[in-house]
Amino acid sequence: MLLRQLDESRARLTITVDDRPLQAFAGETIAACLLSNGVTFTRLTPGGARRAPYCLMGACFECTMTVDGRTNVQTCLRLAEDGMVVERTRTP
Amino acid sequence: MARAIVIGGGIVGISIALGLADAGLEVTVLDGDDADTRASYGNAGLIWVQSKGVDHLPYARLSRWSAALWPGFAGELLEATGIDVEYTRQGGMSFCLDEAEVAARRAMVAKVAAILGEENDVEFVDGSFVRERMPDAGPAVLGASWCPSDGHVNPLLLMGALRQLAQARGATIITNRKATRIGMDGSHLTVYGDGYAMRADRAVVAAGLATGAIAATAGMTVPIRPIRGQVVVTERIAPRMEIATTTTRQARAGSMIFGNSHEDIATPGTTLPVIASHAQRAIAEFPFLASVRVLRSWGGIRVMPRDGMPVYASSKTCPGAYAVACHSGITLTAVHAKVIGAAMAAGKLPADVSTLTDERFDAVAAT
Amino acid sequence: MSLRHFNLAIVGAGPAGMAAAVEARRHNLSVAVLDDQPAAGGQILRGITTSGRPDYEKWGGPLAEAFESCGAEHIRGAAVWGREDSLLLYSRQGRTESIEADGVILATGSMERPCVVPGNTLPGVVTVGALQSLLKGSGCVPAGDFVLAGNGPLLLLCAVQLADAGAKASAIVQTTPGSRFRSSLWKAPGLLFDPALLVKGLGLMARIRRHGIAVYGEAGNIRIEGADRVSTIRFESKGRKAELLVEMVALHDGVVPNDNLAISFGAQARWNENLACYQLLMDSDTKVAALENVWAAGDMVAIYGGYQASITGRLAALDACLDLGFLSPAYYRSIREPLASKRRRLLVARHFVDAYYAPTLLPATAADDALLCRCEEVSVGAIRDRIAQGVDGTRAIKAATRCGMGPCQGRQCTVSLASMLGHDRPRSSFARPSLRFPARPITVAELAQSHQGISHTGSDS
Known part of the structure; x- marks a missing residue:
């Protein structure tokens, strides 16, 4: 786990990341939830390198994933919602 | 050693510079600023022959000649610079999405067939042919013109590879040095710019949109x-x-x-x-x-x-000065590097482009 | 489909955008505020409207309250990607929508300067601002050992905020050169006129000591290492080599204007060698040059921080109100002048901060293997090779290397690349690379639906 949630009294919700259910807290972005749950990378570069959320403000596009079937969503800009399905976006 | 100056460091200018250098001239390329409007950085990278010279056989042939030289030229670039310019020649299509487009396309294909005769390589194909060759094509595609000689290249990598090869063959490329005029200093052909004058035995204007104005200073007519x-x-x-x-x-x-x-x-x-x-x-x-x-x-x-076809102009007032303007600099790269540059070095344009000089505009102007 | 029309659209709901909205509403303009975050606040006031978060800035709470009750329409999660005449286009949850606006105020703030350090793309490397965003927005802090490395006031501030929240950094690795304080004071004695700023800075240092966070000063040669994620940070500090085992490294080297949207609208920018970044060309302190009815405010014009941004936001709104015919010139002058003079007083100390915290992790001093373009994986060494071949200029280098052609659309490399140019001419003589539609990635379907379209197809190629 790279991150931990300070206020565990927040409402809990579940999202699915690459078929694995993860626990998130209300008000967290998807990216924060990933980093709090041991998901260490979000995408592969064309060269095959692993990348993870970096700027957390929408400027680096490292955190893009497929969310509810929509590809290339910036997960640092979207709040986690109960039942969300998140997958790694494949790049060549 | 005879000296050549090429005005313009884009794809056309460097291709010609390469030909001049290969012919043994000491070549200097005067290029503009990185931020100038440059077709070399703003083009689709097509090596495209099917629609070229529909009305004029020499242009149709020149384009196909260059396309035929391309495989060898791409190999030469790779060997000399290590840069793979992503040349590919799997054919090209022009899609039709409605009956009007089908009619227009069929008419074009008929014209090409008529002008090229036995050399013709273009045909009209129906939607099922298209989808067989290109499974991604949608059901809206009714048909296409198809030419197996068409291909494409990465124009950005081509620009870098051409520069490197020209430099390796001895050409000097000076950026941010605009030339404005060609003239005679006594009996010497001279290129003038802001605060400089350079003598040369050959001067070639290949300055894209600026070609017309610079060429005019040496009496050449290149309407763009x-x-x-x-x-x-x-x-x-x-x-x-x-x-x-x-x-x-x-x-x-x-x-x-x-x-x-x-x-x-x-x-x-x-x-x-x-x-x-x-x-x-x-x-x-x-x-x-x-x-x-x-x-x-x-x-x-x-x-x-102005008439859509390349212009290869030679100056009468400034012997040794030439100008080149064309819309299809990528397609013609190989023939420029392998044929036209050498011909300019020798001082005589090949007969293949005798109908593509600037005299055709003089004739129009005279009538 | 009838388009919704507003007198004024404001892009960005940070301090500048919120203040601009409040001011414009005061003068009865209809206002839409578009922001890509789920809530108002921008970066510095992130999460300000969420209940239960601590107040990091005294002025932030009242501003946010005024914004929420001002009657502006706040369109959340909206990534603005283009403007065509009065049409403003934005992508929201994968769909493109548009509004009509007579005028636009751009308040897109700043972003952290890319830190060109070997290993900067490993999972576990984030920016210091990212840690601050995670704390303020999501209520998350690093779970394991982490280091803050680099240069700038945010480094110390964030270390204190995290420690106060219970996440103490293993160390702060400060790359600010030791000789800088004296030389900066000499260059910009403004600090002496702003004792409050000096006290604030000293106060932060004292709190870092009280938290017991190790500080490595005058650091350089930073390398971040790890197989699939960060495991180690190596560096030199005051001539001695050091290495720390950590799970996260947060980098920071100051901030630069977030100008992509403005540039895509057609604004011009010029390289500022002192600040080592581009600056928008302006007709006045708020009017963007070369664009009709577009104003700009806050850090995207000049980096002066959140409070200043709230003042320039109001100034931009007033200027927009005047030009759009909502204020009489006399009344406009009577309210603008006091506000403008307040701003001038606050600028004095900034020059010291700029000089003292001038960037330290630029590619010029980076090892060849540091990545300059994250998206296309272009190293500093690859760019150096091109420059050595005489390729000078962003377009020529981009063409040769793909630097800047990836999904971040140049946000993470444009400034770094520009700082390497100009081996035989001033960097300021190179144009900033232009940007066109779309300023944010959108799908082809969104583009197709964004406008009815005019076909200009003609002959073949």
Whole structure:
């Protein structure tokens, strides 16, 4: 786990990341939830390198994933919602 | 050693410079600023012959000659510079989405067949042929013109490779040094710019949109009509398309490049109505594109000679001075580097381009 | 489809955008505020409207309250990607929508300067601002050992905020050169006129000591290492080599204007060698040059921080109100002048901060293997090779290397690349690379639906 949630009294919700259910807290972005749950990378570069959320403000596009079937969503800009399905976006 | 100056460091200028250097001349290329309007950075990278010279056999033949020289030239670039310019020749199509487009396309194909006779390599094919060759093509595609001689290249890598090769063959490229005029200093051919004058035995104007004005100072007539084309570029996706169409191709890196527009506008840039219509057509032609992400768009300016055909001008007032302008600098790269540059070094343009000199404009002006 | 029309659209709901909205509403303009975050606040006031978060800035709470009750329409999660005449286009949850606006105020703030350090793309490397965003927005802090490395006031501030929240950094690795304080004071004695700023800075240092966070000063040669994620940071500090085992490294080297949207609208920018970044060309302190009815405010014009941004936001709104015919010139002058003079007083100390915290992790001093373009994986060494071949200029380098052609659309490399140019001419003589539609990635389908379209197809190629 790279991150931990300070206020565990927040409402809990579940999202699915690459078929694995993860626990998130209300008000967290998807990216924060990933980093709090041991998901260490979000995408592969064309060269095959692993990348993870970096700027957390929408400027680096490292955190893009497929969310509810929509590809290339910036997960640092979207709040986690109960039942969300998140997958790694494949790049060549 | 005889000295040549090429005015313009784009694809056309460097291709000619390469030919001049290979012919043994000491070549200096005077280039403009990185930020200048440059068709070399704003083009689709097509090596395209099917629609060239529909009305004029020498142009049709010149284009096909260059396309035939391309495989060897791409190999030479790779060997000498290590840069793979992503040359590919799997054929090209121009799609028709309605009956009017089918009729126009059939008429074009008939014209090409008539002018080329036994050399003809273009045919009209129906939608099922298209989808067999290009499984990504959508049901809206009714048919296409098809030419196996067409191909494409990465123009950005080509620019870098040409520069490197020209430098390796002894040419000097000076950036940010604009030339404004060619004249005679006594009996010496001279190129003038802001605060300098350089003597030379050969001077070639290949300055894109600025060619007409500079060529005029040496008495050459090179009328150019700037035509903007807007293009949309997507993210990189897995390779799935080797055949290019007049609207769409996939670069080796995976980006899809689409859109083909013609506007009488000389300033780069894009407008929403045009790129939105590009996107609409792109989805009709290749439905899978709908979910692919667009990263950028750009508007490049074609250096279109007034009658659409290349101009190879030689100066009567300044012997040794030439000018080249063409809209299809990528297609003609190989013939410029392998044939035209050497001919200019020797001081005589080949008979193949005898109808493509600037005299055709003088004739029009006289009537 | 009838388009919704507003007198004024404001892009960005940070301090500048919120203040601009409040001011414009005061003068009865209809206002839409578009922001890509799920809530108002921008970066510095992130999460300000969420209940239960601590107040990091005294002025932030009242501003946010005024914004929420001002009657502006706040369109959340909206990534603005283009403007065509009065049409403003934005992507929201994968769909493109548009509004009509007579005028636009751009308040897109700043972003952290890319830190060109070997290993900067490993999972576990984030920016210091990212840690601050995670704390303020999501209520998350690093779970394991982490280091803050680099240069700038945010480094110390964030270390204190995290420690106060219970996440103490293993160390702060400060790359600010030791000689800088004296030389900066000499260059910009403004600090002496702003004792409050000096006290604030000293106060932060004292709190870092009280938290017991190790500080490595005058650091350089940073390398971040790890197989699939960060495991180690190596560096030199005051001539001695050091290495720390950590799970996260947060980098920071100051901030630069977030100008992509403005440039895509057609604004011009010029390289500022002192600040090592581009600056928008302006007709006045708020009017963007070369664009009709577009104003700009806050850090995207000049980096002066959140409070200043709230003042320039109001100034931009007033200027927009005047030009759009909502204020009489006399009344406009009577309210603008006091506000403008307040701003001038606050600028004095900034020059010291700029000089003292000038960037330290630029590619010029980076090892060849540091990545300059994250998206296309272009190293500093690859760019150096091109420059050595005489390729000078962003377009030529981009063409040769793909630097800047990836999904971040140049946000993470444009400034770094520009700082390497100009081996035989001033960097300021190179144009900033232009940007066109779309300023944010959108799907081809979104582009197709964004406009009815005009076809200009003609002959073949």
